[in-house]
Structure formats: structure tokens, C-alpha cells
Amino acid sequence: MNKAFVKESEQDEDDDIPHAQALPPGTRNYITPEGYGRLRDELTQLMNVERPAVVQVVSWAASNGDRSENGDYLYGKKRLREIDRRMRFLTRRLDIAEVVDPAAQPNRDQVFFGATVLYLDSAGEEHQVTIVGVDEAEPLAGKISWISPVARALIKSREGDTVTLRTPGGVETLEILEVRYP
16 A cells, blocks of 8 residues: 555554553653552563563464464464553553652641542542552552542642532532541
8 A cells, every 4th residue: 555545653553552541741650669560560471471472372373384374373463562562561651650659758647649538529428549650540449540630639638628529510529538648
């Protein structure tokens, strides 16, 4: 196909990982020591275990002859691209990561990165969230990113404070019940 009809971008499309949250321009990639360790362990696992195993399968499948209908070869090549894409992503994220240890937080009565906050919403329901880095956020497990709207509303508040959270459904009031650090 002629290159004139193909849209090419400056960035490799393989590097875009849909489930990864982008960092706002000019912000740092804060991460807890545990989150950094998990990302580093995942990169090591991919590099030292998964990738060599897939390479071995692909080279075996390639030695079998016709590659066009060889499922092991085709799947293996696809899996290698996925592993390489994830490894590039993890390497970039680890390179720009700024590890922040919540246990070293001097202002333990105020909400900052790494705090676990118990709050009461407008409906009277209690919620407990821990403010973590973008790469370690798991909202269903109560770990929210420090750039999320809830975290931004909670940051710098103290126990007993009432903060305002603006949502698409309207304005909600949150009452801070407890602030803890590990």
C-alpha cells in the first residue's frame, strides 16, 4: 500500500496501552514503594521468564516449515509483540517514577499521597480509600489514583473537615472521619 494513504504517527501505536491512565502534562509519576516493587517484579518476570519461553516456542515453530498456517508461530509472534509492548511501557513508567513512602509523611493528620481516608458521603455511606499512584490504582479495591477527582477533593483536608466533590451528577459533600498512614 502506498504510504500516502497510511496515517503514520510520531509515536508507535504499539506503545499505547488502553488500560493505563495517562499522566497529566507536567505532573510527576508518584508511586508507593510497594507499587514500584510490583511493576519492577512484573518487568523482571516478563524479561526473564515469559519472553524466553515464548521465543523458544516461536523458534521451534519456525523450524517446522510453513509459517503461514502454523498456529504456534503466529500466536507466539503476537504474544511476543504484547510482551515487548508491556516491557517498553513498564520501563518508561519505572524510569519516570518518583517513589514516595507514605510512612515517612510528617503531617500525619492531613491527607496526602499514601493516606488511607475514611469518609462519609452525602448519602450517609462510609467509604475507605487509599490514595496511590496512577499505575497502582484499583478503585474496586479502594485504591484511588492521586489525580482522581475524589483524591483531589480529599488532599490537604484533615479529620473532621468537610470537602466538596464536583461530579457530573452534581456537587457532593464528603466528611472526613479518619486519616491513617501505614
